[in-house]
Amino acid sequence: MGKKYxxxxxxxxxxxxxxxxxxLEGNHVALLARRDKILKSFADRFNQDGKQLALTIKYDSNHFDKSGTVFKRILKEFNQELDGIIYASGIMPKIEPDEFDTEKDLNMMNTNLLGAIAFINPAASYFQEKGSGFIAGISSVAGDRGRRGNPVYNTSKGGLNIYLEALRNRLAVKGVQVVTIKPGFVATEMLKDAQVPDKGFLKPISAENAADIILKNIAKGKEEFYVPARWGLVMMIIRNIPSFIFRKLNI
Ligand SMILES: NC(=O)c1ccc[n+]([C@@H]2O[C@H](COP(=O)([O-])OP(=O)(O)OC[C@H]3O[C@@H](n4cnc5c(N)ncnc54)[C@H](OP(=O)(O)O)[C@@H]3O)[C@@H](O)[C@H]2O)c1
Incomplete structure (x- = not known):
């Protein structure tokens, strides 16, 4: 019998x-995003031969006031049963080295951080009551330090790290696993215009490889991890570079 996510x-x-x-493992999954046509054709692959595994909901993470209603609607469809949620929504618009654009910055904060809080809060309340389940947020290596390239992307992910850590400290005693996921480079639409190494240690991994690592680590009960693990070493070095040196580096 599959689980519900x-x-x-x-x-x-x-x-x-x-x-x-x-x-593919036979679980029920509620699929949320704004591009619902993509979600529908994705779901069609799993809703055939009498099976209804995928539920699609057109959802904009920036519409915070809708999160509670949407969460309740999914619970109703799932007969009040839920085993885990993964907040993967995120944006990283291109920011020029001398650009300070409040509209872009607030939009990033809304999708990457405030939208996560708005959706995870009702889920936290549900799992606290249930006494089991997991909440996972896709943060980034970018949340480990304030870099010059995209200050508010760093801020949104740093804020997400703190929020998830605080939630973990609250909910661990209730039997709920709260997971902070920190990917390095992953070859997705987000990176299509970014300059990333095409070979070597930091070469982007595929989204499928990232998903595999993420789901295996969640199943093992891990609470915070880099994807792939080698980014843990890279970020340990980066976190320990003194500020007066870090500001001179073009990273
Ligand atoms: N790719 C990387 O190298 C990398 C590295 C570290 C962390 N991450 C993080 O990983 C997560 C997934 O990114 P990705 O690389 O898979 O990029 P992606 O292919 O661009 O996927 C982003 C997802 O976020 C959704 N989204 C964006 N704005 C939304 C909104 N307002 N409401 C609802 N959903 C929204 C998009 O759906 P719609 O557009 O259909 O709404 C899409 O499903 C992000 O949080 C990103 O910051 C990525």
Whole structure:
């Protein structure tokens, strides 16, 4: 008998790959994102021969006031049963080195951080009551330090790390697993215009590979991890570079 999950940001990239793996294992998955046509054709692959594994909901993470209602609707469809949620929605618009654009910045904060809080809060309340389940948020290596390239992307992911850590400290005693996922480079739409190494240690991994690592680590009960693990070493070095040196480096 399959389990029941929600993936927010399931229309492409890492969220899509995670949802696909969960569906292929025979689980029920609620697929959320704005591009609902993509979600519908994705779901069609898993809703045939009398099976209805995928539920699709057109959802904009920036519409915070809708999160509670949407969460309740999914619970109703799932007969009040839920085993885990993964918040994968995220944006990283291109920011020029001398650009300070409040509209772009607030949009990033809304999708990457405030939208996560708005959706995870009702889920936290549900899992606290249930005494089991997991809440996973896709953060980033970018949340480990304030870099010059995209200050508010760093801020949104750093804020997400702290929020998830605080939630973990609250909910661990209730039997709920709260997971902070920190990917390095993953070859998705988000990176299509970014300059990333095409070979070597930091070469992007595929979304399918990232999803595999993420789901295996969650199943092992891990609470915070880099994807792939080698980024843990890279970020340990980066976190320990003194500020007066770090500001001179073009990273
Ligand atoms: N790719 C990387 O190298 C990398 C590295 C570290 C962390 N990450 C993080 O991984 C997560 C997934 O990104 P990805 O690489 O898989 O990129 P992606 O392919 O661009 O996927 C982003 C997902 O977020 C959804 N999304 C964006 N804005 C949304 C909104 N307002 N409401 C609802 N959903 C929204 C998109 O769906 P719709 O557009 O259909 O709404 C899409 O499903 C992000 O949080 C990203 O920051 C990525």
């Amino acid at each position: 929600i993936v927010i940001g399931a229309s492409s990239g890492i969220g899509y790959a995670i949802a696909e793996k969960l569906l």
